[in-house]
Amino acid sequence: MAEHERDVVSPDADLDERALEGALRPKRLEDFVGQERVREQLSLVLRGAQRRGRAPDHVLMSGGPGLGKTTLAMIIAAELGAPLRITSGPAIERSGDLAAVLSTLQEGEVLFLDEIHRMARPAEEMLYVAMEDFRVDVVVGKGPGATAIPLDIAPFTLVGATTRAGLLPAPLRDRFGFTAHMDFYRADELELILRRSAGLLAADLDDDAAAEIAGRSRGTPRIANRLLRRVRDYADVRGDGRLTLDIARSALSLYEVDVQGLDRLDRAVLDALLRRFRGGPVGLSTLAVSVGEEPETVEVVAEPFLVRSGFIARTPRGRVATPEAWAHMGLTAPPDAAFGAGAPADGAAAPAAGP
Template sequence: MDQNRIISGAAWEGEDQDVSVRPQRLAEYIGQEAVKERLSIFIEASQQRREALDHVLLYGPPGLGKTTLAHIIANELHVNIRFTSGPAIERAGDLASVLTNLEPGDVLFIDEIHRLSRSVEEVLYPAMEDFHLDVMLGKGPSARSVRLDLPRFTLVGATTRAGMLTAPLRDRFGVIVHLDFYEPADLAEIVKRTARVLDVPLAPEAAVEIARRSRGTPRIANRLLRRLRDYVDVRGNGEITYEMAQEGLALLEVDPHGLDVVDHRLLEALYHRYRGGPVGLETLAAAIGEESGTIEDVYEPYLLQQGYLQRTPRGRTLTPLALERLGWPPLAPVQKNLFE
């Protein structure tokens, strides 16, 4: 399961509760330079006009800092932040309860906003656009609609699946921010910062090695750092050297390219069973004992982004780059039977 993968970008239960390693201001946030510059301008402009910041949509793969950016936006605006998630808002009344407790200028952060139900979305539209709620009181013939005015607030929505947002909801965000995978140099700086906060002795070469295997994702980088801290406390002298980092990462089964056993199982099935493809998603899922949705949503994005896989109309195929990086010989073309 994805939850048990050390290189999963998804948060483990309780993992993000350590706020000490989370940057609090844009100046402390490492990487995503273009994103930071845009947000800085929009925030400063809203403060100069003494208005609430336009609603912000943050989208991108898990573990890239969407929740952290929501915190930072609230801190830069000097306002409070309220947290909820799409699955937690089951009914329109749940949303109304949250919205009516906001103070002027507050930030409301909705994680997994793509999972809001359509009925809740319809209540959210006037709240975002006109800052009011239309609430039905009573039932049957005696039911009546009451309009509740809301303070001007900033909604920050986060999603890993921007394509699942309805057009009316997406169009109500004035600021849309895409977070992409981080460069290894930025990840190395993030690892060094976390090591300083946690008081973990870390060699610069070890920080680079951790960054290289972190799949462009800060959450994975920080997770690997914590597990290596455990490793050197038990097997070493408490310092994460380059050699100890290599040993610990090998124990965690994370290879130099950031791939784990699940990635290798998928790639090996494509190579050995299906001669590099193309092979259909359902067939590939059955071959490695995973659900097709898990492959599509969890395992494939990084492999596609790094150029190991291609999606074609006929199915998934291995790329020459995958063969080169994994040290596999090129596959000979299949000889067709003369009588076919």
Template sequence: MSDVERTEFQLPERDVVDTRLQAGEQDAETTLRPRSLDEFIGQQKVRSQLSLVLTGAKNRGVTPDHVLLSGPPGLGKTTMAMIIAQELNTNLRMTSGPALERAGDLAAMLSNLMEGDVLFIDEIHRIARPAEEMLYMAMEDFRIDVIVGKGPGATSIPLEIPPFTLVAATTRSGMLTGPLRDRFGFTAQMEFYDVTDLTRVVTRAATILGVSIDHDAAVEIASRSRGTPRIANRLLRRVRDFAEVNADGHIDMAAARGALEVFDVDEAGLDRLDRAVLSALIRGHGGGPVGVNTLAVAVGEESTTVEEVCEPYLVRAGLIARTGRGRVATAAAWHHLGLTPPDGTLGLH
């Protein structure tokens, strides 16, 4: 059986989740995932729209339209796909774009679908072109053409597929081809979370993990989570470790701040690498402009790491700006490092 055929995923019942937690939280990410639209925190507009799509399809007794979820990593796209399958009371079969290297890989996955199944393809913008072209017909007509043989003797055999719902996730919607994007009946853009919603995420996760936490400590963790629930949950687990080792296990403001300091997460949510990039840009090159390759060499990382891991948040936080000549530090970046920006610095009033 190939990698793309390992397939069926059933969401655990509540009592199974609790048993896993007691057994040692071997899969914390799974246990913290909400299992319904009502449990899902944040993304109010997406949840309302998706609820209409799913409820309307269930009332008509038909398979819902295909769903495209786009947005940065960690905002809940995979969780939303699991919830869709749960709301429809059907199976979820999971794969990813990079795993579908050939049309045959996709054909094997599609041929195993049952009527009403949800097929989730993560990072769909990385799917191979032959597989993408096969997916067009599967999405529209619920059939594919399988080529048997080679050369002049090759024969095309039509294969009917039971109606299914494709849920696709992408972090780069601009890389999707027009024909693929147009075949989705519902497209949702996942947005970054505000501190209020992230505080609810942290509080809910703490309850599931059996951790006692003060409200102000939850706010502190949420404010340093870059607007991303995945990061909030990860920081909560590290703060929990700190509180269990250095205190009585209860997370108060002192424990939260102490843990986040130990794990190099500052008040703005910047980690060691983020601050190294800012320091190289400001202290090493006077605030820029500097090319990304130069910054990468200065901090000892690959340029793709700086560009894809650090820069998105630094730009969104208003600490650096991308210009035609290179990266430039803003006045906020100078102030964040405790330095006085020179006259003419971007953002200086």
């Protein structure tokens, strides 16, 4: 599958899109839409720290890509009136890389560490001490003659973000004073985000068009804003510039995003599961081969949304289509369709459903 075919509903963003997102990000906590409980809890953490005149506790945010973790990190720095340093786990390959970042932090600075679960283990162990004691131990020399020199660093606030919280070791999780889980957004919240973004983009967005785009945005603000830009392009080129319901539907149809937010790959997976395998169960590898993709692509890119939307159930015997999948694809389920029933419980013996 060509990369551009997936980009429109991918929750990930490249550097160019992140630059575009920067203009649409809210700058204050009160302007941030959605995540009400997280906003309220975070507000208390920040206000309490400001009243005490101290740096707030370290913050860990988990959740899927595109839900606002980077935006909240920027808002935390803005609310504190502190500088923001941004880096990522994959960029910290050695403990020396982390020491170089920490040793140059100013007092009260906010360090945003994206994809923190992908940080190298030696750097991770150094981070434990830095978070707790505001100190790093720099090792000088090699072998038996190596010496650890303690280096004090300025008190700072670490904001860690992860899409896979389960990969974080317990000692690291325990050092965060506040942990927030970012949920997917409701359609009405996405409509508010779209109206705000349309105003910033000087786009004339009708309310029913906003509702249509929000309903196809997979509960993710990043996807909603991306679809808004594609609909705006369509309106500018093939319409009079106004984003109406008809324009939105035509544009989203052109980009192969259906009413549930499914794209070409999602529908190909469902079509194969329903037509070729009678609704399953079928193994991941077999399903991936049937749509011409790698198993990892199906499992990481398509399957999470299909499972969350209730179209696929994962059982020990393999992937199984739900009644909602048959209805969405306009097909009639055979009398012997599994629907996830009859699958053995986890750990029970079951025949393999494909390689």
